[in-house]
Amino acid sequence: MEVVRPDEHDDPVAAVLAAHRVGAVLSLATSGTSGTARRVLRSTDSWWAGFAAYSRLSRVDAGARVWLPGPDTSTMVLFAAVHAAVVGVVRVLEPGVATHACLTPAQLERRGGDLSAGTMVVVAGAHLPGRVLAAAFDRGLGVAHYYGAAELSFVAAGEGAGGLRPFPGVEIDLRDTPAPGTIWVRSRWVCDGYEGSPGALLREGDWASVGDVGRLRDGVLEVLGRPDAVTTAGTTVLVADVEAALAPVAHGPFAVHGVPHERLGEVLAVTVVDPADRARLQDAARRLPAAHRPRRWRTVGALPLTAAGKLDRGALSVGSAAAERAGGRS
Missing domain, CATH: 3.40.50.12780 (ANL, N-terminal domain)
Incomplete structure (x- = not known):
């Protein structure tokens, strides 16, 4: 072929x-x-x-x-x-x-x-x-x-x-594998x-998933995104969970991501575009479990995107780490 x-x-x-x-x-x-x-x-x-x-x-x-x-x-x-x-x-x-x-x-x-x-x-x-x-x-x-x-x-x-x-023509099922709330679909x-290196695709019979998680209520799907995880002090925290908790108070775009840490491995960081969002999100973050609270905060003019127009979390992590080395730690 x-x-x-x-x-x-x-x-x-x-x-x-x-x-x-x-x-x-x-x-x-x-x-x-x-x-x-x-x-x-x-x-x-x-x-x-x-x-x-x-x-x-x-x-x-x-x-x-x-x-x-x-x-x-x-x-x-x-x-x-x-x-x-x-x-x-x-x-x-x-x-x-x-x-x-x-x-x-x-x-x-x-x-x-x-x-x-x-x-x-x-x-x-x-x-x-x-x-x-x-x-x-x-x-x-x-x-x-x-x-x-x-x-x-x-x-x-x-x-x-x-x-x-x-x-139309798609069936959706939420399952507990590989993570709670994983979205599985069946369609043509x-x-x-x-071709070559494998990716995120998972299969179980006719069903397939790429690992995104979400919630399904009254037929409406809320997608929380790929459960990218940050392991900090031995605790694994899903980025999607933290973003979902902070999103209701945000007025501008923001992103949660990891930043390397010598002692803890990684720590959670938040990058915001609207400077006023920093205080709003920090206040909301205080109500999160201790392991889910971001430790680094940074404001930028715009969130970096890939060539396809998607959020570039890798660039955010690199930028936050560079700002911290340059004395921009907060």
């Missing part, structure tokens, strides 16, 4: 379209949130089968002008770009002339003001902060939101403030595995 690696072509979208015509397998390069390089194998049919549902969610149809910031090698952007080519819509380079856009939550927060009122935005990410959604509504933007992964494709989606519900869009 022929394998096509779109990122190795000058035009990744054309490479995917050509692969579909001959029934080749796609090998998609993705770093995920952890920064660990891997290649996901999937059939082109596993993407094409979701186009109709994605069209309904995004409202992208003939005549639309779609803005897709970020590289076409990002699986999120590549899927949306291939969908646009199949549907026959125009991609634009400037947000002000777009009728539709596909963004990460961080991109919506930073660039949403560049979009014209009435633009329909699809947000791809595990969590869409309420403040970001409210700001988009204030600008007159339409918003749909979906959660997925390179390995799983679509998992859950919703419009406006309605929350995430299982994507799960990938075929990896």
Whole structure:
């Protein structure tokens, strides 16, 4: 079976379209949130089968002008770009002339003001902060939101403030393995595995997971994210748990991450963008169990993102450690 690696072509979208015509397998390069390089194998049919549902969610149809910031090698952007080519819509380079856009939550927060009122935005990410959604509504933007992964494709989606519900054709089950609340899915869009080094994909029969954890209430899925852990003084703390506890009081973007510590191994750190959030989050953190309380606090102008528009926790950890060495410890 022929394998096509779109990122190795000058035009990744054309490479995917050509692969579909001959029934080749796609090998998609993705770093995920952890920064660990891997290649996901999937059939082109596993993407094409979701186009109709994605069209309904995004409202992208003939005549639309779609803005897709970020590289076409990002699986999120590549899927949306291939969908646009199949549907026959125009991609634009400037947000002000777009009728539709596909963004990460961080991109919506930073660039949403560049979009014209009435633009329909699809947000791809595990969590869409309420403040970001409210700001988009204030600008007159339409918003749909979906959660997925390179390995799983679509998992859950919703419009406006309605929350995430299982994507059409997807079954969701929360299990206690490998961590309490782990999201498992069954659908026709799960990938075929990896080319080369293995990644986060777990399988149990027809079910698959990438290790994200969440809560399912009245059919609405709340995604807490990949349970990245910080081991401090022998205690393992899930970053998702701490972020979930602090998020209700935050007014701006923030991130919880680990910072190396000579004696304790690691300590929890929080990086904020809004300087006033520091006091708000510190007050909320005092109510957490001792092991869950961040010990380092830092304010930056903007949270670092990967090329795909996702939070770069590795850069945050490196930046916090460098600031501490330079005398910026707090």
